[in-house]
Amino acid sequence: MTMVDRQGLASEPGAAVAAPAALPRHVAIIMDGNGRWAKQRGLPRIEGHRRGVDALRRTLRAAREIGIEIVTVYSFSSENWSRPATEVSALMGLLKRFIRNDLAELHEAGVRVRIAGDRDSLEPDIRLLLTEAEALTKANTRQTLIVAFNYGSRQEIAAAARALAAEVARGERTVDSITPEAIEARLATAGVPDPDLVIRTSGEMRLSNFLMWQSAYAELVFQPILWPDYGREALVEALAEYGRRERRYGGLGSVGA
Template sequence: MPAPRAAHVAIIMDGNGRWATNRGWPRLVGHRKGAERVKEIVRAAPDLGIEWLTIYAFSTENWKRSTEEVLGLMAIFARYIQREADRLAAEDVRMRFIGDRSRLDPKLQRLMAGIESRTAGFKRLNLTVAINYGGRDEILRAMQALARDTAEGRLDPCDITEAAVAERMDTAGLPDPDLVIRTSGETRTSNFLPWQAAYAEYEFTPTLWPDFTPAELDAILARFGNRERRFGGVVRA
């Protein structure tokens, strides 16, 4: 039986603030360093056999942080899109976003839509960025869409299947993740892809995100290849 391959890797990028605080620097310095690390991981991913990479950039709960930090993060997101657009296009990377965009600044929304449109035909790597994303919020919005379709006669309640739910999720059209990685030593999933990652393998590393390297990602992928994935069944010899 061939070793499993992690074609879709999802990452909870945690530890930017602690990385900066440990050095006596403002938290935003850590977030900027984290954005640089994203560039490096995105560049390395295809050579490691990753076809789909989903990263957790900003959760629905992150609005609780200070106004300074939130505004700084939004500026970092905008700057990343503006500065990386040409490189992503040159490297055949498709970029898209999941999460509720309605609360985001209109300028950022336009930048997001623009790069999605520009990279829509690229295939070497599918990069998905979760901004203002929360798994429960996503499921709630999908349920509301199902309720509207049912109330307006477009959907029979008997036809509400797992596939019907998945079609109304932000991740419609994306494969479920094979592997979810969380950096910084925390061992919780923090409302990230609860529907999609139901059968994903998990890896928790103590490494803070700014220190997470392609070499560590490669080592994690190697360990993933040694796992036995049964999806609730029994693997027979």
């Protein structure tokens, strides 16, 4: 795990940044630092979240241009409900506006939208928006965007375990047939390759209940930049760090270490 700083970039501000030659197929992003960004500027937290949506637009556009096949973003965790009610309400409003304002562009760009997370506790209008986003973009093949919303990895794994236990209780499978593959097939990301690279912004160095099963062999890159300041340049820097890694999947590397 490496902390990447933003010094030493050769490009001028605003200049195009070339993509590294070796690209991950699936990049997952923990978009962290909205509140700190706002606090540093004497602004309300919701303004940080608004600027975070702008950063998401920039980053998704850059990922498409670079050629990242799958992007998963951690937009709202199952633990985020403990935040002040006003902030949660504002975040729900931002989600609604993002889907209504950006879905057409994503669809036109050939992006398939998938939602990972528990929908049962969501308001009906939000559930409907999420379902419509998935239905509209289902046939798109250029890129897949997975939005982890009301998501928690422990809860996801527990739900998969309950589903398998119920199948055993009904006599539909044996205990011995519960394999990693059987669990994976019941996760919210079923059918999607595991992330090759997990990026977390703001300098925090933890997964925070995000894709813990799926990230077993992912490369982790932690960047000190706060999420509202994120964009193509920071993404390319993370991809360059990924390109310097040697992925071993539990085996020996090229030097036998």
